[in-house]
Amino acid sequence: MTNLISKSLSATRNLGRVTRAPLQPARRQFLIATAAVGAGLALGLTSSRSALAQTTAPALTADEVNLWVVIKPDDTVVIRIVRSEMGQGTRTGLAQLVAEELECDWKKVTYEAPSAGQNLARKRAWGAMATGGSRGIRDSHDYVRRGGAAARMMLLQAAADQFKVPVAELTVSKGVVTHAPTNRTVSYGKVADAAAKLTPPESKSIVLKKPQDWKIAGTAVPRLDTADKVNGAKVFSIDLRLPGMLCAAVKSCPVFGGKLVSFDESKIKAMRGVKGAVKVNDSTVAVVADTWWRAKTALDNLPIDWDLGANAKVSSTTIAAALKEGLSAEGDFWQRKEGDALAAIKGSAKKVEAVYSSQFMAHATMEPMNCVVQLSGDRAYAWVPTQNAEASIAALSEASGLPLANCDIKTMDLGGGLGRRGGTQDFMHHAVAIAKLYPNVPIKMVWSREEDMTHDFFRPISMAKMSAGLDDKGNLTGFHIRVSGQSINAYLNPTAIKNNKDVRQLQGFYAEPGDAQLGYTFPSLLTEYVMRNSPVPVGPWRGVNTNQNGIYMECFIEECARAAGRDSLAFRRDLMKNHPKHLGVLDAVAQKGDWGKALPAGQHRGIAQFMGYGSYSAATAEVSVSASGQVKVHRMVFALNSGHFVNPSQVKAQIEGSVVMALSAIFNEDITIENGQVKENNYHSYPLAKLKDTPKVECVLVPSNDFWGGVGEPTICVVGPAVLNAIFAATGKPARDLPLRKHGLTLV
């Protein structure tokens, strides 16, 4: 699989080659910018686009005002969105930002999505298409707003030309331009053609609106994409029905790293609708049939010989032993070293120590992995639910052997992404391998739930040994974090590990401001990461390493506060004087969450704060725990500073969703390994949180308007520690080993 990734990366490097093809002198500067963007893509980074590209690229359609805006004669405003939509609301948010600067009528806004192939054909004029790391809006807000503003300026100029008046005498509201002195008006739709022919303004000359002047952005406008999700009309990739289409079900070796030896097609060939069984790659076989159910049923009956390989001896027990060894291993593992924390702890009046552990978890998106591919002559086309359209087209090109210019994809809205459908395009490679055997035939390749759950890129397993010293007044003297666990970069992106330090695994403990900075200042601090990898594939899972790191930090701070005999909030506040934004959300949540106020009998409160994805989050949780270990989470309150917010209702929806996923994670979800295979293969053995488990969630949105942070992921990392700290308050015992149901604590 790592081979697959490096191949995929080399394919993405081809993007750079293609965009560098026939040169025109006028494009020189643009190409320099593009080359830099291409390099960023090859490194798996999401890069900003070149502002220059916007003015140099040829038009995609005749009626576009510019890259981002098409206005129809009937005043319909089509806003182009290139980021993927998987429920997080980025489509609506980006449209709000463009519409805000455009000064159009929101009621007339609709959207369209340029494809990855169209983006390449226009030299990546729309910039990065990757949608992960909560970057959909925070990485593109500037250039999409400039796109909206540029379109507005061109439309106004076109109106001025028509009225033969200076543009400064015009005003615009909801897409209607007014010349007050002569009492004339004209709508955008009437001047769009003329506007499109004008020279776009210099990007530098554009002055963007201040958030306090926003009328569409910053408000809870309805989503643009809800209506067909309630009547069955929405077509996901898995729903596609194309003329002549065949369906494929796949099965990969149950043991990671095992190989396909042989299969006996003759046993299923006569089954109704079955076309054949085919080798997909060294470890995967597929059955192709006229319907997917027939393909899946035949696959279940297909005799397959596997070479299970050396990993068949791996189990959760052997992996845990390796992690545990890492907690005390000798070596150079440090990432932050400020003062001599170990000596400070050793010389302290009181020592606090705890070991925490986190489990493998599956994404379990409701729509299982799938991809539709058609290879016709020298053309390749795919319909794919993807978080990274450019990685998808690169994978399509690489797997089909066709140049990028002969490939294109349709990014289908995802039935959940959660990090699973990003750079790792295993589903695309599967579908193309099968489609190669059926020229001209659209192949719909769908993983069963069982295949999806057992061949995921799992949230990596880890353990943390936390140590701290307290002086005789209960003040911290030193703080030591050692995390031992599996590395996402080692599996997916080894070149990101620099100087033997895999910084990503300690996400949330960073000294550097901006992304995932630790909100505390300790008299001395040592952070260490000990890499202990297993054959289990790992990858980003909503919130990625902030999930477990937030729990390690915030639960251990709680233990320190209790050891010091201090109030949980006051103890934290004393450590946060240098981090006013972290403190801001903590104070906001303490106030809204009634910190220090009495609760009904039997209910207890916990608090936590942490930072990820450029945003600051804090939470309180109110829980009760029955004698038999039934945990009821009654109420959670969140404070979020994401710098700006584009749609408060959708921001809250993301917070509410993060609560469900995090509660599911800390109580229920557990991928375990036996004989090198994942044991849990469907929702009965991998239970997810349900409606009855969901607490009342309240939010305080406190935008400071001086940065742009993410929304989809930031709050998930404070759910777990706030609830765990409330359980600690209720039971008097810290819960350090996840998921909690292993220890008799169940979510009710």
Place this chain on the structure above:
Amino acid sequence: MELKVNGTVHNIDVEPDMPLLWALREVLGLTGTKYGCGVAQCGACSVQLNGELVRSCSIPVSGAVGQAITTIEGLSKDSSHAIQQAWIALDIPQCGYCQSGQVMAAVALLKRVPKPTDADIDAAMTNICRCGTYQRIRDGIHVAAGQKQLADVLNDYATTGVAKA
């Protein structure tokens, strides 16, 4: 086999053990009913069989012959059912994949219990939503049942706890 779906009778020639889900999706092309687990755990495939809520992935198509089947596509014309209207007004779906099933489950609940309590909702709404839209599903059911005012809920989503820029 005769299948009566959304008021229309279809004659289909399929294996009797084909789950109803796949007959709907792959034979009749009614893809609003979703595959999520195949083992009656997630509820994405929920439909009505003779007015009863069932999980169509775990019912053989032969067991549905001659009975009235209602799928999400047949629930109403123009999404006019009170549950659908509430779902749209409150923007309940995120990715939307599970929502056909959620809507079908909520419709069945209101049919049985027109004014459901939170406990009724907890007990009836067992479908999985990985996006975590449960809080809004609860609100949506209360709005559709007339127990909460739409404007109040919308105002809460839009303004409560929002510090102005």
